[in-house]
Amino acid sequence: MIAAIFEYEFLQNAFLTGMIIGIIAPLLGVYIVVRRLSLIADALSHVTLAGIAASLLLEKKLTGFSGVNPVYMGMAFSVTGSVFIEKLRSVYKHYQELAIPIILSGGTGLSVIFISLADGFNSDLFGYLFGSVSAVSREDLWLIIIISVIIIAIIVSLYKELFLLSFDEEHAQASGIPVKIVHFIFIVMVALVIASSMRIVGILLVSALMTLPVAASMRIAKGFKQTILLSVIFGEVSVLGGLFLAYYLDLAPGGTIVIIAVLILLVTILLKKVKTSRPAKV
Amino acid sequence: METRQEPVIKIEDVSFRYEKNNVLERVNLTVNEGDFLAIVGPNGSGKSTLLKLILNLLKLQNGKITLFGEEMNQFKDRQKIGFVSQKANSFNTGFPATVFEVVASGLTKKLGLFKWMKKEDRRHVIDAIDSVGLREYETSNVGELSGGQQQRVFIARALVSEPKLLILDEPTVGVDAQHVQSFYHMLEDLNKNRGITLLLVTHDIGTISERVSHVACMNKTLHFHGKTEEFERLDKAEVSTFYGHDVHILSHDHHHHHEGVR
Numbered sequence: 372m373i374a375a376i377f378e379y380e381f382l383q384n385a386f387l388t389g390m391i392i393g394i395i396a397p398l399l400g401v402y403i404v405v406r407r408l409s410l411i412a413d414a415l416s417h418v419t420l421a422g423i424a425a426s427l428l429l430e431k432k433l434t435g436f437s438g439v440n441p442v443y444m445g446m447a448f449s450v451t452g453s454v455f456i457e458k459l460r461s462v463y464k465h466y467q468e469l470a471i472p473i474i475l476s477g478g479t480g481l482s483v484i485f486i487s488l489a490d491g492f493n494s495d496l497f498g499y500l501f502g503s504v505s506a507v508s509r510e511d512l513w514l515i516i517i518i519s520v521i522i523i524a525i526i527v528s529l530y531k532e533l534f535l536l537s538f539d540e541e542h543a544q545a546s547g548i549p550v551k552i553v554h555f556i557f558i559v560m561v562a563l564v565i566a567s568s569m570r571i572v573g574i575l576l577v578s579a580l581m582t583l584p585v586a587a588s589m590r591i592a593k594g595f596k597q598t599i600l601l602s603v604i605f606g607e608v609s610v611l612g613g614l615f616l617a618y619y620l621d622l623a624p625g626g627t628i629v630i631i632a633v634l635i636l637l638v639t640i641l642l643k644k645v646k647t648s649r650p651a652k653v
Numbered sequence: 654m655e656t657r658q659e660p661v662i663k664i665e666d667v668s669f670r671y672e673k674n675n676v677l678e679r680v681n682l683t684v685n686e687g688d689f690l691a692i693v694g695p696n697g698s699g700k701s702t703l704l705k706l707i708l709n710l711l712k713l714q715n716g717k718i719t720l721f722g723e724e725m726n727q728f729k730d731r732q733k734i735g736f737v738s739q740k741a742n743s744f745n746t747g748f749p750a751t752v753f754e755v756v757a758s759g760l761t762k763k764l765g766l767f768k769w770m771k772k773e774d775r776r777h778v779i780d781a782i783d784s785v786g787l788r789e790y791e792t793s794n795v796g797e798l799s800g801g802q803q804q805r806v807f808i809a810r811a812l813v814s815e816p817k818l819l820i821l822d823e824p825t826v827g828v829d830a831q832h833v834q835s836f837y838h839m840l841e842d843l844n845k846n847r848g849i850t851l852l853l854v855t856h857d858i859g860t861i862s863e864r865v866s867h868v869a870c871m872n873k874t875l876h877f878h879g880k881t882e883e884f885e886r887l888d889k890a891e892v893s894t895f896y897g898h899d900v901h902i903l904s905h906d907h908h909h910h911h912e913g914v915r
Contacts, residue, residue: 405748407745528766528767529767531768531769534750534754535761537748538744538748538750538755539738539744541738542736544709545708545709545736546732546761546762547729547732588749589747589749592749593749593751593792593793593794594753594754595749595751595754596754597749598749
């Protein structure tokens with residue numbers, strides 16, 4: 372396979388994209404999980420699907436629209452969806468989690484309408500749902516590189532603020548941190564990562580890549596930085612391992628990646644069991 | 654140096670309502686530098702609301718709050734105020750953060766946007782952890798500590814930015830009775846030896862009355878504000894019927910009562 376990577380551009384695209392996604396999805400995932408917002412990723416991925424479906428529909432109906440990468444429309448929808456989630460969370464102050472099913476079903480509903488308007492799509496859509504390695508273009512790769520650089524730069528420069536916001540939102544506000552702005556930046560980053568990850572793992576599995584490595588890491592890590600580091604390592608192992616296995620065994624890459632992440636999670640749970648049988652210091 | 658005369662907190666004619674419920678009615682209160690003030694009152698008396706207004710967690714509706722001589726909206730030096738919330742006792746204990754990381758988060762505002770901690774800041778964090786006696790737990794996850802230890806972590810987080818004023822909202826809720834005394838002792842030390850002005854909200858006046866310098870009694874409006882000695886001279890029976898049964902007036906039998914008070 373190593374030889375094949377040098378030979379085929381699509382394999383290079385897929386592997387490089389996968390490596391980057393393996394870093395940024397769990398990186399943002401840490402914040403999503405500790406803030407108990409895991410389902411937001413799911414809601415936004417369904418909105419992204421609506422964007423993709425809209426783009427494919429336009430491509431089918433308007434001749435001038437062909438050649439436009441559906442990922443852009445997916446991102447636009449995803450970011451818009453994230454803004455709506457925030458609005459809804461402030462409308463339903465006491466039932467903030469309501470925002471998630473509203474956006475999730477709204478996104479799915481729109482997707483189905485767009486798909487039916489187009490009288491169904493070819494295999495394209497399947498690729499977006501479950502990930503498709505061969506669909507990753509050089510353009511996708513560049514887009515993902517740019518987004519990742521921006522996201523990593525933001526996380527590095529707002530590290531303290533994001534930590535405090537995640538750990539204790541009230542305290543962040545009381546100490547004069549611009550909580551709303553930081554949160555907004557965060558949710559937009561989530562939307563962008565979801566839209567860029569779905570080429571590899573697919574819309575239905577994006578949230579798994581953001582949450583499973585974190586869930587595993589939290590079992591064994593000491594502290595927040597270590598949680599981030601381990602999450603990224605687990606994410607990377609899942610993506611690269613999944614892509615290799617999928618290539619050799621001819622499996623669906625998205626599914627293989629997620630199953631490896633699940634296996635890592637199981638191992639960490641077992642490890643923790645072994646660890647806690649020792650006396651804990653309190 | 655600021656002028657010594659300037660009160661740390663000046664609350665003038667502050668009223669507040671949640672939808673149709675009046676929670677605060679024309680409250681006036683002044684806290685001077687070096688005070689150790691306990692605000693006592695039953696549940697729902699608006700004392701936590703008052704703190705939230707001072708901390709800018711709620712928007713001021715009526716009246717005026719002046720902090721360190723500056724009006725609320727103008728006041729930007731938020732790092733001058735340390736805050737230990739009641740919520741600290743019910744925070745997400747599964748959160749993967751070490752004691753060091755939590756205490757360091759108290760420097761967020763002081764360091765400013767885009768800045769990372771320097772060596773010197775790390776030393777401040779270690780000193781703050783030391784000052785609450787948790788040095789050996791520096792690298793433990795906060796969730797692994799006991800309730801009393803966790804509360805001390807939050808005190809350290811509030812102290813690390815070297816505040817002039819420390820605000821505590823029901824700080825002993827969730828702390829085992831045997832640790833309450835040493836906790837208050839630590840507060841007394843901060844007040845006397847480090848000159849930090851303390852504002853504490855509690856419904857448990859019994860335990861605290863021998864430590865604080867001033868007491869304010871609240872139930873929607875301020876009923877009494879004065880030195881602790883004056884408060885002690887008030888007719889206890891009258892005070893207790895006035896504030897309901899969850900205010901502890903007696904200062905001797907708190908060990909037995911503490912757990913029932915929530």
